[in-house]
Amino acid sequence: MPELPEVETTCRGIAPHTEGQRVVALHVRQPQLRWLVPEQLVRQLPGQVVCRVHRRAKYILLAMPQGDLLIHLGMSGSLRVLPAGTPALKHDHVDLEFSNGQLIRLTDPRRFGAVLWQDAGSVHPLLQTLGPEPLSEAFDVDYLANCCKDRKQSIKQRIMDNHVVVGVGNIYASEALFAAGIDPRRAAGLVSRRRLGKLVVEVKRVLSYAIERGGTTLRDFVGGDGKPGYFQQELYVYGRKGSPCRCCGSILKEVRLGQRSSVFCAECQS
Incomplete structure (x- = not known):
């Protein structure tokens, strides 16, 4: 299972290719991950710009004006930056395509990962009861x-x-x-x-x-x-x-x- 350092590395890996970029499309080939990918995201995300990529616990957050896209890698998931239009393989479940001609692809053979959403100003229930970050001053x-x-x-x-x-x-x-x-x-x-x-x-x-x-x-x-x-x-x-x-x-x-x-x-x- 990806641990915190691996998730942090993933954030840093995708940030240069997504921050400041406008979402062109969300392609969901398999919506049934650990939780169902919200159907409205296919309509809601296009046109939004990724302001920041950051991490909370093992969740990757893509911050946008209307809220945050939450991605969890589950037991076996990974994210990859690819050219738009790259053919998908069996376990490539979700693509987020950007205006720079690239996409980030969630590959998750065991389907324990997640793609979720939290509106601006709100906190998703999965994040509400989490303790402090271990690298923060709050953990002393x-x-x-x-x-x-x-x-x-x-x-x-x-x-x-x-x-x-x-x-x-x-x-x-x-x-x-x-x-x-x-x-x-x-x-x-x-x-x-x-x-x-x-x-x-x-x-x-x-x-x-x-x-x-x-x-x-x-x-x-x-x-x-x-x-x-x-x-x-x-x-x-x-x-x-x-x-x-x-x-x-x-x-x-x-x-x-x-x-x-x-x-x-x-x-x-x-």
């Missing part, structure tokens, strides 16, 4: 300590809760907890304020590094596959069950937390 030790107070839920599950903080998926939660030296199984309410402060720093560092590395794939959005390099950064624990820890040499262990696998080092994380 005071905020996280308050969210973890008296909580028996594991610290990893807590920081992966989008109501607490958005976009910290399994990969980056695992890596940040390792860097902070915190056992992912530890109850959130039992993690000291000092260690929560370290975790905030590491969440921001790991995500920022992944976004920076993703920047090297921006060329892929034009004429390429439109998919950022998800695993370009060197991972310390995620997906490395049974391998030696890169820091101490101990064999990494795996547990299940909230139906998700979690790899950690019993020596480095406590």
